[in-house]
Amino acid sequence: xxxxxxxxxxxxxxxxxxxxxxxxxxxxxxxxxxxxxxxxxxxxxxxxxxxxxxxxxxxxxxxxxxxxxxxxxxxxxxxxxxxxxxxxxxxxxxxxxxxxxxxxxxxxxxxxxxxxxxxxxxxxxxxxxxxxxxxxxxxxxxxxxxxxxxxxxxxxxxxxxxxxxxxxxxxxxxxxxxxxxxxxxxxxxxxxxxxxxxxxxxxxxxxxxxxxxxxxxxxxxxxxxxxxxxxxxxxxxxxxxxxxxxxxxxxxxxxxxxxxxxxxxxxxxxxxxxxxxxxxxxxxxxxxxxxxxxxxxxxxxxxxxxxxxxxxxxxxxxxxxxxxxxx
Amino acid sequence: xxxxxxxxxxxxxxxxxxxxxxxxxxxxxxxxxxxxxxxxxxxxxxxxxxxxxxxxxxxxxxxxxxxxxxxxxxxxxxxxxxxxxxxxxxxxxxxxxxxxxxxxxxxxxxxxxxxxxxxxxxxxxxxxxxxxxxxxxxxxxxxxxxxxxxxxxxxxxxxxxxxxxxxxxxxxxxxxxxxxxxxxxxxxxxxxxxxxxxxxxxxxxxxxxxxxxxxxxxxxxxxxxxxxxxxxxxxxxxxxxxxxxxxxxxxxxxxxxxxxxxxxxxxxxxxxxxxxxxxxxxxxxxxxxxxxxxxxxxxxxxxxxxxxxxxxxxxxxxxxxxxxxxxxxxxxxxxxxxxxxxxxxxxxxxxxxxxxxxxxxxxxxxxxxxxxxxxxxxxxxxxxxxxxxxxxxxxxxxxxxxxxxxxxxxxxxxxxxxxxxxxxxxxxxxxxxxxxxxx
Numbered sequence: 001x002x003x004x005x006x007x008x009x010x011x012x013x014x015x016x017x018x019x020x021x022x023x024x025x026x027x028x029x030x031x032x033x034x035x036x037x038x039x040x041x042x043x044x045x046x047x048x049x050x051x052x053x054x055x056x057x058x059x060x061x062x063x064x065x066x067x068x069x070x071x072x073x074x075x076x077x078x079x080x081x082x083x084x085x086x087x088x089x090x091x092x093x094x095x096x097x098x099x100x101x102x103x104x105x106x107x108x109x110x111x112x113x114x115x116x117x118x119x120x121x122x123x124x125x126x127x128x129x130x131x132x133x134x135x136x137x138x139x140x141x142x143x144x145x146x147x148x149x150x151x152x153x154x155x156x157x158x159x160x161x162x163x164x165x166x167x168x169x170x171x172x173x174x175x176x177x178x179x180x181x182x183x184x185x186x187x188x189x190x191x192x193x194x195x196x197x198x199x200x201x202x203x204x205x206x207x208x209x210x211x212x213x214x215x216x217x218x219x220x221x222x223x224x225x226x227x228x229x230x231x232x233x234x235x236x237x238x239x240x241x242x243x244x245x246x247x248x249x250x251x252x253x254x255x256x257x258x259x260x261x262x263x264x265x266x267x268x269x270x271x272x273x274x275x276x277x278x279x280x281x282x283x284x285x286x287x288x289x290x291x292x293x294x295x296x297x298x299x300x301x302x303x304x305x306x307x308x309x310x311x312x313x314x315x316x317x318x319x320x321x322x323x324x325x326x327x
Numbered sequence: 328x329x330x331x332x333x334x335x336x337x338x339x340x341x342x343x344x345x346x347x348x349x350x351x352x353x354x355x356x357x358x359x360x361x362x363x364x365x366x367x368x369x370x371x372x373x374x375x376x377x378x379x380x381x382x383x384x385x386x387x388x389x390x391x392x393x394x395x396x397x398x399x400x401x402x403x404x405x406x407x408x409x410x411x412x413x414x415x416x417x418x419x420x421x422x423x424x425x426x427x428x429x430x431x432x433x434x435x436x437x438x439x440x441x442x443x444x445x446x447x448x449x450x451x452x453x454x455x456x457x458x459x460x461x462x463x464x465x466x467x468x469x470x471x472x473x474x475x476x477x478x479x480x481x482x483x484x485x486x487x488x489x490x491x492x493x494x495x496x497x498x499x500x501x502x503x504x505x506x507x508x509x510x511x512x513x514x515x516x517x518x519x520x521x522x523x524x525x526x527x528x529x530x531x532x533x534x535x536x537x538x539x540x541x542x543x544x545x546x547x548x549x550x551x552x553x554x555x556x557x558x559x560x561x562x563x564x565x566x567x568x569x570x571x572x573x574x575x576x577x578x579x580x581x582x583x584x585x586x587x588x589x590x591x592x593x594x595x596x597x598x599x600x601x602x603x604x605x606x607x608x609x610x611x612x613x614x615x616x617x618x619x620x621x622x623x624x625x626x627x628x629x630x631x632x633x634x635x636x637x638x639x640x641x642x643x644x645x646x647x648x649x650x651x652x653x654x655x656x657x658x659x660x661x662x663x664x665x666x667x668x669x670x671x672x673x674x675x676x677x678x679x680x681x682x683x684x685x686x687x688x689x690x691x692x693x694x695x696x697x698x699x700x701x702x703x704x705x706x707x708x709x710x711x712x713x714x715x716x717x718x719x720x721x722x723x724x725x726x727x728x729x730x731x732x733x734x735x736x737x738x739x740x741x742x743x744x745x746x747x748x749x750x751x752x753x754x755x756x757x758x759x760x761x762x763x764x765x766x
Contacts (some may be wrong), residue, residue: 051603119380122707140702149552155461156447156454175450176373178383178385179461185552187700191383191443194374226372234725292552322706 101313361726400573401427402537655684
């Protein structure tokens, strides 16, 4: 035992010595560099400047040491689209008790993502589990699963999962094998079977929008590309603007809540922010097809104490159409 | 017993007759029509197919699965019959290898036809992700193509040397061509040993690779959450299905080639009898896995699964399902159990129904499942609730089948379909053994 102790002590001393030498050399180098830097600036100093640090404390610095740096213009480009926004985890809550199938969410989504196909990314399903159970309206969009089946099967990493929870598509990499569509149990992925007719959309604004925009997975449908897959992207382009996703903002009944799980807060279209965990606990929130183990980021609140009659929604219900064609 | 000369002149490749030329020309026409349809698909997009967001895969994929399954015949005959030393395989293995090569090449082409962005094919290598079953396919299909080609080529080398001599005077150009392919084969002991060893290694290698190929093909489906695909039984089910499709196509083509090339003296009733027994075995194994796949789930089927099974048993697909099961599987088993059923002509008819059944079976594996997602199909045009291939899909698919026939036809034209050297050797062996019971 003693022998070992001695050995380890010796090793420690040895290491410490080496470390000391290295840091001494390093320190020497550093002081040399700083002295050189100072040398150019020391003349005529003596003025002190008051500055505030990022955490709010006031400090005093010699004005000669303050150097102006250029504002980083490439900041947006440096932001890694595949990594996502740091320290965030986006979630959505869909309150089935409030949905009366007004389809404003779908209209807004279709319009803002320039959806021209036959299959909307956000659909309101007419659901009824069995004859004796009450029917209800169920808005369904990409569930942004934490264990996304679509991402697992993609052979080229065209669809990917970000740290902030979003599942996005790089339409410029997609090879059009449609394996992700086969894998998705929620049937939310749509395919551009032909050249998307976005150019034929009547709105002139769209052309202006597209012209200024560089294609990015963060704004799906901007533009859509023939032979690739599209789907709901949880609107990161809106999040960047500190705005709510199109569907959330458009819903007149506040069916949707959107927010950050780490903040434990979600906000609805009227701007009311509530505590996520409390909402889910009080209203018995659940996830769609949870048993499959896909771990969705979208929560549902069961359709109890409903806002309106189910029948009201039938007026807008169209079994065979979810995207209105431009006339 | 035949003399060397007779064997060589019997088995050496012969010029196309009139019938062969018409056959080849019509195949070429079909292929050209298919290529035109494919170019149109490239320009307009997959819109020209009847695939849509729910039926997102169609006959391109089922045809791909069929080709992969058919290519399994190389593994079965070459490897299994060879390693178990079944001497009756001699006149059959080369045809099996030819089918195998044609089928696996066409499988590779077919899967690319289904890709909506073939211009981004390289992404499969540049951005390859190991966890995707498609990447496994990208690895296994070329591997199987290489092994199959080598397994076709190595046993051919001595035959090429013989053909070089055979055509030396009559057709010096062709003789020279065969000479180049013969790689200076002299038939020395060292060469024979090397060839024997190489073939042995390939024959062993093709077993795991062949099994993996079928398995990965099954995993393409069973790694999804889809009702009807999400099955642990899928890989053995696919392997057994491939066994049936492979042997079925072998029997069908052997019958045709035997007739066209007048090889009745080499491919005899005895061979058909043996092949018939092999097909019964294949069908019985397939029946076993089919019961596991379609009957046993009835006991614990969840709601969605039951709907899926009901469409097969009594719904939209019931006619096709029962036709494929009864005509393509049960009836062949019954007929082949009788000796009279294993005569060439009945075998040909059975082989044909088995192959056609195998093709439609793949259609039944792909399509019904896709039209039964977990959430109901809503908000899409009525036509998206069903799927039947469009004209483009049929033209292209038929062209891929014609292309497979074309590859087989060309190989059969220029290669000795029955190994010459081996036949000679076996005859010599029989003579020395004085045991002429086996022909």
